[in-house]
Structure formats: structure tokens, C-alpha cells
Amino acid sequence: MPLNVPIVENILSANDRLAEENHSRIEAAGVFSINLMASPGAGKTSLIEKTLPRLTDKFRVAVVDGDIATSLDADRAAAAGAQASIQINTGGECHLDAVMLHGALNQLDLKQFDLLIVENVGNLVCPADFRLGTHKSVLIASIPEGDDKPYKYPGMYRGVDALVINKIDLLPYIPFKMDFFQRGVEALNQGVITFPVSCSTGEGLDAWIDWLIQNIKR
Amino acid sequence: MHELSIAESILNIALCHAEKVSATRISDIHLVIGKLSYVMDDSVQFYWDTIAKDTIAEGARLHFKRVPAELLCLDCSQHYAPDGETLACPNCQSTRVKVVAGEEFRIESIDVETPSSPSPLPLGVEG
Ligand SMILES: Nc1nc2c(ncn2[C@@H]2O[C@H](COP(=O)(O)OP(=O)(O)OP(=O)(O)O)[C@@H](O)[C@H]2O)c(=O)[nH]1
Numbered sequence: 608m609p610l611n612v613p614i615v616e617n618i619l620s621a622n623d624r625l626a627e628e629n630h631s632r633i634e635a636a637g638v639f640s641i642n643l644m645a646s647p648g649a650g651k652t653s654l655i656e657k658t659l660p661r662l663t664d665k666f667r668v669a670v671v672d673g674d675i676a677t678s679l680d681a682d683r684a685a686a687a688g689a690q691a692s693i694q695i696n697t698g699g700e701c702h703l704d705a706v707m708l709h710g711a712l713n714q715l716d717l718k719q720f721d722l723l724i725v726e727n728v729g730n731l732v733c734p735a736d737f738r739l740g741t742h743k744s745v746l747i748a749s750i751p752e753g754d755d756k757p758y759k760y761p762g763m764y765r766g767v768d769a770l771v772i773n774k775i776d777l778l779p780y781i782p783f784k785m786d787f788f789q790r791g792v793e794a795l796n797q798g799v800i801t802f803p804v805s806c807s808t809g810e811g812l813d814a815w816i817d818w819l820i821q822n823i824k825r
Numbered sequence: 826m827h828e829l830s831i832a833e834s835i836l837n838i839a840l841c842h843a844e845k846v847s848a849t850r851i852s853d854i855h856l857v858i859g860k861l862s863y864v865m866d867d868s869v870q871f872y873w874d875t876i877a878k879d880t881i882a883e884g885a886r887l888h889f890k891r892v893p894a895e896l897l898c899l900d901c902s903q904h905y906a907p908d909g910e911t912l913a914c915p916n917c918q919s920t921r922v923k924v925v926a927g928e929e930f931r932i933e934s935i936d937v938e939t940p941s942s943p944s945p946l947p948l949g950v951e952g
Pocket residue numbers: 645646647648649650651652653654680728729730773774775776777804805806807808
């Protein structure tokens with residue numbers, strides 16, 4: 608008779624354990640960390656470029672960039688003033704996982720920093736499942752993606768701690784029903800803090816920067 | 826999608842637990858997946874057949890038990906299953922809701938053959 612072995616273990620438990628280890632390291636170094644997630648082109652790197660110049664005179668910022676290929680985004684972060692920028696090439700994987708961030712943390716002297724920004728691979732599905740160990744998960748939605756995205760990608764919208772709505776400068780040109788969008792968000796993630804911004808015009812960025820600074824100082 | 830990473834995680838966990846009981850073969854893997862976890866059964870089984878090759882889990886069948894989503898309304902205490910379009914409460918339309926079930930994503934058990942149990946494999950494998 609074959610034997611049934613009970614396990615009851617989370618399928619991604621190995622990732623979750625390593626995420627916790629990452630978290631302890633980041634926390635012990637006194638660094639505030641965010642995991643920036645969004646579909647390709649929503650403006651993750653643009654937001655980093657707009658954010659860094661407003662922080663780097665007071666805070667030391669490290670950026671870890673996940674992409675399938677190239678180091679273009681890490682180069683943009685460095686040019687925008689990141690004191691350290693590390694590119695992770697996932698070689699095809701559609702998301703960062705805790706192992707990859709672990710490797711990047713090994714290359715950083717964490718104590719030298721106040722803020723760690725992780726730019727995840729552009730993808731609105733997979734990154735939601737792989738915890739990295741950062742303090743907060745931030746989703747960037749953008750106007751040209753359409754107002755139905757919370758309904759179509761509930762997994763991503765459900766799990767995040769903050770929502771940036773980027774490219775609001777395009778609202779006059781694109782049909783985007785903000786109340787329909789926000790009802791979808793509310794149903795998945797009630798009361799999530801939301802920052803409508805434009806990385807092109809700079810509108811709305813003050814509130815986002817304030818939120819970051821509050822969290823860094825805590 | 827990341828069904829490959831998922832298949833690899835399942836394989837690692839299964840092999841680790843099989844080793845603890847000195848199993849010689851893993852025949853079945855029982856998974857519990859909530860409706861709110863998005864996984865394609867067929868893709869995971871597809872990757873499985875590649876990554877489990879030459880391990881004791883080669884040819885194992887994956888069984889997916891789907892758990893329906895169940896939500897609790899924090900305003901009117903209604904328990905309900907979401908209709909797919911929205912997670913909001915059908916009774917009072919509140920969006921202050923808590924997920925009670927549907928986020929499961931775990932391995933429940935594996936069926937293995939051990940040297941002491943009758944096995945189609947040649948005996949004499951040390952346990
Ligand atoms: N109109 C407008 N365009 C924007 C805004 N923010 C970013 N863009 C443009 O959107 C495009 C994509 O921006 P990125 O910042 O590279 O997007 P990303 O999310 O980092 O993309 P990946 O890393 O490739 O997934 C660029 O052409 C930006 O100039 C905005 O607020 N308004």
C-alpha cells in the first residue's frame with residue numbers, strides 16, 4: 608500500500624522564508640524599502656527618476672532594477688542620482704523573487720542607505736505572488752492602460768499597500784472613467800492610499816514624496 | 826506566467842518530504858489552490874513532466890483541489906461567494922471585506938511508495 612505523507616506547506620514557502628530573511632536584513636540596517644510593480648511602460652523608472660532628485664540631498668537611496676534583459680533602467684536610476692543601482696537580469700523570468708533580491712542585497716552595504724527602491728519586472732500578474740521582503744508593495748497604474756485593470760488583474764490590486772496612478776496628464780485625451788477605476792480598486796483593496804501623479808508635468812508628486820519621507824523617518 | 830517556478834517549488838517540497846520517509850517513488854501530489862490564486866493546472870503539469878524527469882517524482886500526477894472564494898463583509902457580517910465581477914458585498918455593497926477562503930496555495934500531501942510498502946519497483950532499495 609502506498610503511503611500518504613501529509614505536508615501542508617505553502618507552495619511558495621521557500622520564497623516566503625527567504626523574503627522574511629531579506630526583510631530582517633533590510634530592517635536591521637534601518638532602511639525603508641518598497642517594491643514597485645506595474646505593467647510594462649506604466650512609468651516605474653520614470654517615477655524613480657522624478658523621485659530621486661527630491662530625496663538624495665537628505666537621504667541615501669539604492670535602486671535595484673529587475674528586467675528580463677539590459678541594464679537601461681539601472682543606468683537611468685544612476686543618472687537620476689541613486690547612490691547605488693543594481694540591475695538584475697532575470698533571463699526570462701517574468702518577476703523578481705526573493706532569491707534574486709537576496710543576491711542584490713549581497714552587493715549592497717545596506718547600512719549606507721535610508722531607502723531601497725526595487726523596480727520589479729514590468730508585469731501585472733506574476734510579481735504579486737512572489738514576496739521579496741520589502742516593507743511596502745507599491746503598484747503604479749497608468750491612464751493609457753485603461754480603467755478596467757483592477758477588474759482584470761485583481762491579484763495585483765488586492766495585495767498592494769499604495770497605488771500610484773501615473774500619466775494623469777493624458778486624462779483629457781484618453782477615455783478613462785476614474786470613478787469606475789476607483790470602484791474596482793475599492794472593492795479589492797479598501798482604503799488603499801492613492802497618489803494620482805504625472806511624471807511628465809510633476810503634478811501630484813509632492814504627496815508621493817511626503818509619503819516616502821514619512822516612511823523613511825519612521 | 827510563472828507556472829515553471831511554481832512547478833519547481835512543488836517539486837522541491839515534494840522531494841524533501843519524500844526523502845524524510847525514504848520514499849522510492851512519488852506517485853501523486855495533492856494540491857489545494859484557492860480560486861483567488863491564479864494557476865493553470867495544465868501548464869504546471871506540463872512543466873512537471875520536464876522538470877521531474879529522472880527524479881523519483883517522474884510521472885507523478887498532480888491533483889488540484891480548488892477552494893471557492895469566501896468573503897466576509899465587515900459591515901453587515903454577511904458571508905458570501907464573490908460573483909467574479911466584484912468582491913463587494915451583495916447585501917450592502919460594502920467594500921470592507923475580508924477574504925475567509927480562496928487564497929490557499931499549498932501542498933496538502935503526497936502519495937509515495939516506500940521500500941516496506943509493496944512496490945512495482947525492484948526491491949532491495951535501501952530505506
Ligand atoms: N504622458 C506621460 N508619459 C509618461 C509619464 N510617465 C512616463 N511616461 C512615459 O512612459 C514611457 C514608459 O516609461 P518608463 O518609466 O520607462 O516605464 P517602466 O514602467 O519603467 O517600463 P518597463 O521598465 O519597461 O516595464 C516613457 O516613454 C515615459 O516617457 C507621464 O506621467 N505622462
